[in-house]
Amino acid sequence: MSNTTETKTAPPHGLPPQDKGGPLARFLKATELDTRLLGMLGALALIWIGFHVYGAVFNGFGAFLTPRNLWNLSVQTSSIGIMACGMVLVIVTRHIDLSVGSVLGFCAVVMGVTQVYVLPPLMGVGHPMIWIIAVIAGMIAGTFVGAIHGWLIAYRAIPAFIVTLGGLLVWRGVAFLITSGETISPVDQTFKLLGGGPYGAVGEVGSWIVGALGCIAVVVMVLNSRKQRTRFGFVMRSVWADYFIGGISCAAVIGSVLLVNSYPWPKGIVKRYVAETGIEVPAEGLFISHGFAIPVLILVVVVICMTILMQRTRFGRYVYAIGGNPEAATLSGINTKWMTVKIFALMGFLTGLSAVVASARLGSATNALGTLDELYVIAAAVIGGTSLAGGIGTIYGAVLGALVMQSLQTGMVLIGFDAAIQQIVVGAVLVFAVYLDNLYRKSAK
Amino acid sequence: MSNTNTPLVEMRDICISFGGVHAVDHVSVELHPGEVVGLLGHNGAGKSTLIKILSGAYAMDSGEILINGEKAEIRNPRDARSYNIETIYQTLALADNLDTASNLFLGRELVTPFGLVDDDAMEAEAREIMARLNPNFQKFNDPVSALSGGQRQSVAIARAVYFNAQILIMDEPTAALGPHETQMVSELIQKLKAEGIGIFLISHDIHDVMTLCDRASVMKNGKLVGTVDVDSVTDDDLLSMIILGKHPHQKEA
Numbered sequence: 209m210s211n212t213t214e215t216k217t218a219p220p221h222g223l224p225p226q227d228k229g230g231p232l233a234r235f236l237k238a239t240e241l242d243t244r245l246l247g248m249l250g251a252l253a254l255i256w257i258g259f260h261v262y263g264a265v266f267n268g269f270g271a272f273l274t275p276r277n278l279w280n281l282s283v284q285t286s287s288i289g290i291m292a293c294g295m296v297l298v299i300v301t302r303h304i305d306l307s308v309g310s311v312l313g314f315c316a317v318v319m320g321v322t323q324v325y326v327l328p329p330l331m332g333v334g335h336p337m338i339w340i341i342a343v344i345a346g347m348i349a350g351t352f353v354g355a356i357h358g359w360l361i362a363y364r365a366i367p368a369f370i371v372t373l374g375g376l377l378v379w380r381g382v383a384f385l386i387t388s389g390e391t392i393s394p395v396d397q398t399f400k401l402l403g404g405g406p407y408g409a410v411g412e413v414g415s416w417i418v419g420a421l422g423c424i425a426v427v428v429m430v431l432n433s434r435k436q437r438t439r440f441g442f443v444m445r446s447v448w449a450d451y452f453i454g455g456i457s458c459a460a461v462i463g464s465v466l467l468v469n470s471y472p473w474p475k476g477i478v479k480r481y482v483a484e485t486g487i488e489v490p491a492e493g494l495f496i497s498h499g500f501a502i503p504v505l506i507l508v509v510v511v512i513c514m515t516i517l518m519q520r521t522r523f524g525r526y527v528y529a530i531g532g533n534p535e536a537a538t539l540s541g542i543n544t545k546w547m548t549v550k551i552f553a554l555m556g557f558l559t560g561l562s563a564v565v566a567s568a569r570l571g572s573a574t575n576a577l578g579t580l581d582e583l584y585v586i587a588a589a590v591i592g593g594t595s596l597a598g599g600i601g602t603i604y605g606a607v608l609g610a611l612v613m614q615s616l617q618t619g620m621v622l623i624g625f626d627a628a629i630q631q632i633v634v635g636a637v638l639v640f641a642v643y644l645d646n647l648y649r650k651s652a653k
Numbered sequence: 654m655s656n657t658n659t660p661l662v663e664m665r666d667i668c669i670s671f672g673g674v675h676a677v678d679h680v681s682v683e684l685h686p687g688e689v690v691g692l693l694g695h696n697g698a699g700k701s702t703l704i705k706i707l708s709g710a711y712a713m714d715s716g717e718i719l720i721n722g723e724k725a726e727i728r729n730p731r732d733a734r735s736y737n738i739e740t741i742y743q744t745l746a747l748a749d750n751l752d753t754a755s756n757l758f759l760g761r762e763l764v765t766p767f768g769l770v771d772d773d774a775m776e777a778e779a780r781e782i783m784a785r786l787n788p789n790f791q792k793f794n795d796p797v798s799a800l801s802g803g804q805r806q807s808v809a810i811a812r813a814v815y816f817n818a819q820i821l822i823m824d825e826p827t828a829a830l831g832p833h834e835t836q837m838v839s840e841l842i843q844k845l846k847a848e849g850i851g852i853f854l855i856s857h858d859i860h861d862v863m864t865l866c867d868r869a870s871v872m873k874n875g876k877l878v879g880t881v882d883v884d885s886v887t888d889d890d891l892l893s894m895i896i897l898g899k900h901p902h903q904k905e906a
C-alpha cells in the first residue's frame with residue numbers, strides 16, 4: 209500500500225521559515241534552539257555570577273568563577289549527575305526511585321569488601337585486576353538490586369514508591385550488616401583515580417585530545433543532520449544557523465578545556481611528584497594542569513550514551529511512550545512490564561557507577577555513603593524539567609539540574625552560609641523551579 | 654485467502670468477565686475477506702471488549718479464534734499484529750507526548766543500519782500517508798496532544814492502514830470527525846474492502862452501518878442478539894435489535 213520509492217523525489221515539505229516576531233523570536237526559530245535549555249543555562253549563569261559578585265563585594269574575594277572552584281564543582285556534580293540520568297527514565301515512566309542513596313551505599317560496600325578483604329589475599333595487594341573486578345562487582349550488585357525493584361513493581365504490581373521506600377531501608381541496613389558499621393579502607397590505588405583528584409585527571413594533553421574529539425563530534429553531527437534532511441527534502445535550518453550552533457558548541461568545548469587546564473596541581477603534590485619521578489624543575493616553577501577529572505569524563509560518557517539511548521533507540525522511544533500513555537504503549541505491542549524491569553535495572557547500574565565515583569573520591573567505603581542522595585537525584589531531574597506526571601524529561605536537563613543544585617551548595621559554602629541555610633535554599637529552589645516549569649509549559653501551549 | 658468459504662476470522666463462543674461482570678458472554682462472529690461486518694449495541698454492550706480480544710489487548714476466559722481456518726494464539730497485541738490484525742481503538746491509543754510519526758510507527762520503528770530509530774525516514778513516510786488520508790494535515794513536528802480530535806483520529810487511522818492490514822478493526826472511527834472527514838473514512842473503508850481486507854466496524858450510526866456493512870452483529874449486555882445481512886433488514890429492524898434485543902426474523906440464527 210505504501211509507496212516508499214516516491215519519497216525521495218517528493219517536493220520540500222513544511223512551511224518556509226516565517227519572518228514574524230521580534231529579532232529574538234526570529235533567531236530562536238531559525239536556530240531551533242531549545243528555549244528551556246537556554247533558560248536553564250541563563251539560570252546557571254545567574255547563580256555563578258551572583259555568588260562570585262557576592263563574594264567579591266562582601267568577602268573581598270570572588271571565589272566562585274575560578275578554575276579551582278569550577279573544577280571542583282564539576283567533580284562534585286558527577287556522582288549525582290550520573291544517577292540523575294537514570295532517574296529521568298524512572299520518572300518519565302511515572303515511577304520514582306527513593307532507594308538510590310541506599311543502593312549507592314550498598315554498592316560501595318560491595319566494592320570495598322571486594323577490593324580490600326576478598327581479592328588481595330587471593331591475588332596480592334595492588335594486582336591490576338583488582339579494581340576492575342571490584343567495579344564490575346559493584347555495578348552488577350546495583351543492576352541486580354534495580355532489577356529486583358523493577359520486577360516487584362512490574363510483575364507484582366507494588367507501587368514504585370513503596371518498593372523503593374522499602375529498598376531505602378533494606379539496602380542501607382544490608383550495607384551496615386556487611387561492614388558492621390566500620391569504614392572499609394584503603395581502597396585500591398587505581399580505583400581511587402576514578403574519583404578525581406590531581407592524579408585522577410587526564411592532564412593537559414589528555415584534555416586537548418578530549419576537546420578535539422568533542423569538536424569533531426559536533427561537526428559530524430551538524431553535517432549529518434543536514435545530510436539527513438536533504439535526503440528527505442525537509443526544510444533546512446539555514447546554513448548560518450548551523451554554523452552558529454556548531455561554533456558555539458565547539459567554543460564551549462574548547463573553553464572548558466582551557467578552564468580545566470588552567471587549574472594547576474597544588475604545590476605539595478608537584479613536589480612529591482618531582483621527588484618520585486626525578487624530573488627537572490624549570491626555574492619559573494612547574495605548572496602541571498589537572499585537566500578533566502576522570503569522574504567528569506565518566507559523567508560525559510554516561511550523558512552521551514543515555515542521550516543516544518533516549519533519543520535514537522527504540523528503548524528510549526518506548527520509555528517516552530509508556531510515560532505519555534501506558535495503555536497506548538501496551539496496545540502498540542510494547543512489553544511495558546519488561547521495560548519497567550529494564551529501566552530500574554539501568555537505574556541500578558548507574559547507581560553502581562555512581563558508587564564507584566563516590567567511594568573512589570572518598571578513598572573508602574562506608575555504609576552511610578550516599579545518604580540523602582535520592583532526594584538530590586530526584587530534585588536534579590525535576591529541576592531539569594522532568595515531569596512527575598510522566599512522558600517528559602531530558603538527560604541534559606537532569607544533568608544541568610544537578611549542576612544547578614551543586615552550584616547553589618558550593619556557592620553557599622564559599623560565601624560562608626551554614627548547612628541549615630543551604631537546605632532551606634535548595635529546598636525552596638526545587639519548589640520554585642517546578643513552579644516556573646509549570647508557567648513555561650502553560651505559555652508554550 | 655484463496656478460498657472465500659473459509660472465514661478470514663472466526664471468533665467462536667468467546668467469553669470474558671471482569672470481576673463477575675460478563676462483558677462478553679458466549680459470542681461468536683465471523684469475517685470474510687473483503688467483507689465489512691458492523692458491530693452494534695448500546696454503550697457497555699461489550700463491543701470494544703470483544704474486539705480487544707481479537708487485537709490482543711485482553712485475554713479471553715474461554716472460546717477460540719481461527720484465522721484463515723487455523724486456530725490462532727493471540728496473547729498480546731504483538732501476536733495480533735503478526736496475524737496482520739490492525740486496530741483503531743475507540744480511545745485512539747496515542748502517546749500524547751510523541752509526534753505523529755512516532756505514534757504511527759510505535760512498536761515498529763524504522764531503523765538505520767546501525768539500529769537507531771530513523772526519525773527522518775519515519776517523518777517522510779508519515780507525510781506521505783497523511784497526505785493521502787488528510788491532505789490538510791501539517792503538524793508533523795508537534796506532539797499529538799497539540800492536534801484536534803479529528804487530526805488525532807486520522808493519525809490513529811493512518812497507523813492501522815499503513816501496515817497492510819488483512820484484518821482491520823475500527824472502533825467508532827468517526828466519533829471525533831466532522832462530516833467531510835467522515836465521508837473520507839467511508840471512502841477509505843470501501844477502498845480497503847475492494848482490496849480484500851476484512852473489516853470489523855463498530856459504529857453508533859445506523860445509516861453508516863446500512864451503507865458500508867455487508868452484515869451486522871448486534872450485542873446487548875455482553876450477549877450476541879444476532880447477526881443479519883444488512884440487505885435483508887431495515888433501519889428499524891436493527892434499532893429494535895439494539896434496543897429490545899429482539900431478532901427480527903430468525904432466518905440467520
Ligand SMILES: Nc1ncnc2c1ncn2[C@@H]1O[C@H](COP(=O)(O)OP(=O)(O)O)[C@@H](O)[C@H]1O
Pocket residue numbers: 671674676694695696697698699700701702703
Ligand atoms: N478493563 C475492564 N475492567 C472492568 N470492566 C470492564 C473493562 N473493560 C470493559 N469492562 C466492562 O465491560 C462491559 C462492556 O464494555 P465495552 O466493551 O467497553 O462496551 P461497548 O464498547 O460496547 O460500549 C462494560 O460493563 C464495562 O464496564
Ligand SMILES: [Mg+2]
Pocket residue numbers: 700701702743824
Ligand atoms: Mg466501546
